[in-house]
Amino acid sequence: MFVSDLSASEYNPFYHNYILSVGDDDLLTEMGKGRDELVSLLESVSENKLSYAYAEGKWTLAELLLHVIDAERVFQYRALRFARNDSTPLAGFDQDIYVPKSNASKRKKEDIIQEYKTVRESTLSLFRTFDKEALLRVGTASGSEMSTRAMGFIICGHQAHHLKIVRERYLS
Numbered sequence: 001m002f003v004s005d006l007s008a009s010e011y012n013p014f015y016h017n018y019i020l021s022v023g024d025d026d027l028l029t030e031m032g033k034g035r036d037e038l039v040s041l042l043e044s045v046s047e048n049k050l051s052y053a054y055a056e057g058k059w060t061l062a063e064l065l066l067h068v069i070d071a072e073r074v075f076q077y078r079a080l081r082f083a084r085n086d087s088t089p090l091a092g093f094d095q096d097i098y099v100p101k102s103n104a105s106k107r108k109k110e111d112i113i114q115e116y117k118t119v120r121e122s123t124l125s126l127f128r129t130f131d132k133e134a135l136l137r138v139g140t141a142s143g144s145e146m147s148t149r150a151m152g153f154i155i156c157g158h159q160a161h162h163l164k165i166v167r168e169r170y171l172s
Contacts, residue, residue, distance in 0.1 A: 001027045001135060003153050011154065012144035018157025019150070021164075027149065028127060030156045035120040038068075038163060039113060045171070047109050054169040061170050062104035065112050068162050069119050070098050072155050076123050079151035082139035083130050092142035127152055 003022045011019065023030055042065070050062035059067065074093050081090060135149040146154075 001149055001152075003027075003030075006147075006150055006153060009145075010138070010147040011150040012142065012146065014144075015150070015154050015157065018161055019153050021157045021160040022153050027152045027156070028124060031120065031124050031127070031152070034156050034159050035117065035124075038116060038120075038159060041163065041166065042109065042113050042116070045109070049170070050107070050109060050112075051105065052170060058169075059099060060104060061166065062107055062112065063099050063102060064162060064166065064170075065116070066102040066104050066107070067095055067099055068159055069112075069116055070102065071095070071158055072119050072123060075151050075155045075158070076119075076126060078139065078141045078146070079130075079148050079155075080126060082137050082146065082148040082151065083134035085137055086139060089140040090142070123152075123155060 002024070003019060004024075006019065008016070023033070025033065045061070050065075051060050053060045053063075070093075078090055081088070130148060135152075136147060138145050138147050140146075
């Protein structure tokens with residue numbers, strides 16, 4: 001399953017730029033590459049850099065990283081519900097409520113890396129179980145219909161979006 005297989009009708013237009021940022025490999029390969037890329041980047045960052053915010057009112061690097069983890073968990077849950085043919089509409093989530101409650105300032109780099117690896121491995125494990133039918137199933141989240149496979153590519157694209165911000169605004 002490749003991003004080129006997706007139709008724009010499979011996801012909310014809000015996610016279009018995330019989808020466009022995904023590479024040309026199949027979904028599971030993209031997830032693995034994304035895992036390796038984020039872990040490598042985190043390992044190269046000093047512990048004290050986690051408390052850095054590039055501007056007043058912006059998230060610290062640790063908050064941004066925990067946002068990526070939280071969002072992946074939410075997107076993964078949506079994918080599971082869609083794949084299992086659950087037609088219950090799912091509400092959105094407010095990242096601005098989640099981030100302050102993440103206790104980012106109390107977290108150590110190694111703990112964040114380990115949590116990220118655990119979540120990504122869980123995502124990979126889940127998506128490996130989906131057959132073609134499950135990947136094509138559609139559910140509703142945040143008022144929009146989305147396919148299971150689109151949720152996978154959104155996970156990849158969301159992370160890619162934030163990695164770009166990290167490189168441009170936190171590490172430049």
